[in-house]
Amino acid sequence: MTTERNRRAWAAHAWLLLVPAYLVAVCFFLREHAGPFWQWNLLDPAYFYLFDSLNLISGNAPGHVGHPGVPVYTMGAALLKVMYFGAPADAIIDAAIGDPETPLRWMSTLFIVLAGAATWGLGLVARRGFGALLPALACQAAPLMSTIVLKHLFLPKPEAVITLATVLLIAVIAAGMRPGALAARPAAFGAAFGLIAGLGVATKLTFAPIGLLPLV
Helix, strand or coil, X not given: CHHHHHHHHHHHHHHHHHHHHHHHHHHHHHHHHHCCCCCHHHHHHHHHHHHHHHHHHHCCCCCCCCCECHHHHHHHHHXXXXXXXXXXXXXXXXXXXXXXXXXXXXXXHHHHHHHHHHHHHHHHHHHHHHCCHHHHHHHHCHHHCCHHHHHXXXXXXXXXXXXXXXXXXXXXXXXXXXXXXXXXXXXXXXXXXXXXXXXXXXXXXXXXXXHCCCCC
16 A cells, blocks of 8 residues: 555656746756857847846946846756856956856756746645645646746846746645645745745736735
8 A cells, every 4th residue: 555655656756747847947048049149139138137246246236127037037046056166256257257148048047947846846735735736747747838037047137036936826726725724734835925925026016916815
């Protein structure tokens, strides 16, 4: 009996890997055929966020705060620190300015991988929340419901982080679907909703209406 239960669990996990794997593969495929980031259709706003990542590394305030986009260039700055580990700020800036396409591709890869991991986690949480595989797969399909999402997800700009925040929000809602879950841990769910809402709004103000979804 235990062996059969374990076999079913592993089979469910395998199914829940399909959608995230497909999402990641599609994003890499689209990026590969989209061309370099300096092209006019990709230039805005990828280079802005690279420059603001460099501003943070140099200790200056970001200049492009209209979205406001804080998590985008914050993660970009952290990634550049890892890429050029141990190098001084001036050396990192010189390397990024000398070859900006490389850090932009790594920023793109970071956002794609985070979206894929979050979608996989969403499937696991939703399966427990709903108690069935099919609703979990339906939740995972959310980023694939619009070609606009796929068009923007592989670019280092706010929409990529907005997608990540939305997937995390769906995961928390799905976790709350378990009978008694919200009543048992109200503070944990409140903190999770607050952190995700903060991430989304700090990325782009248009996320604010989505943050009202749990109240509805």
